[in-house]
Amino acid sequence: MIWLTIVSTRRQINNNNIRVKGMSCCSETHPSKRHDCPECGKSCLPVKMQTIFHQVVFPDNQNTPEGDYAFCPNHECLTGYFSASEIIPKSKLHAFENGRQALLCHCFDVSQPAYRAAIQSSTHEAIKAFVVQQTKVGNCACEARNPSGRCCLADFARMEKAAGQA
């Protein structure tokens, strides 16, 4: 029963995702077939080779075989990208280098703790408005900077929702 609730919440988030699509810069052309993370089992979205080559540190990026990869966004999971034959750990990705805070928006450096704190002090709308505005005019670079290769605006909504439920 609890599982069903989670599934229906996920569906709502996905619907929100579609609604903010008009504002997002680079999530239009992605394939959407999900793959389960071999380590944590999370259902993960596919990612383009372009993103992987930007995200994986040198020299590993030059030795990464091309393939159908997906990205595991679970911060507790060590797996970063995976395909049927390859696993690239998060420790090989710029976004997860030692000591870096978990980022919500990789293009404009908004960390998850910073946005969570802003929600608590009701100052988050201005932060999101900046990201939305810059995204609208095409000043984002999600395909290169976000390890998911996707626009982060849906993640802002997800975090607001999670904070509201807490």
Ligand SMILES: [Zn+2]
């Ligand atoms: Zn995982």
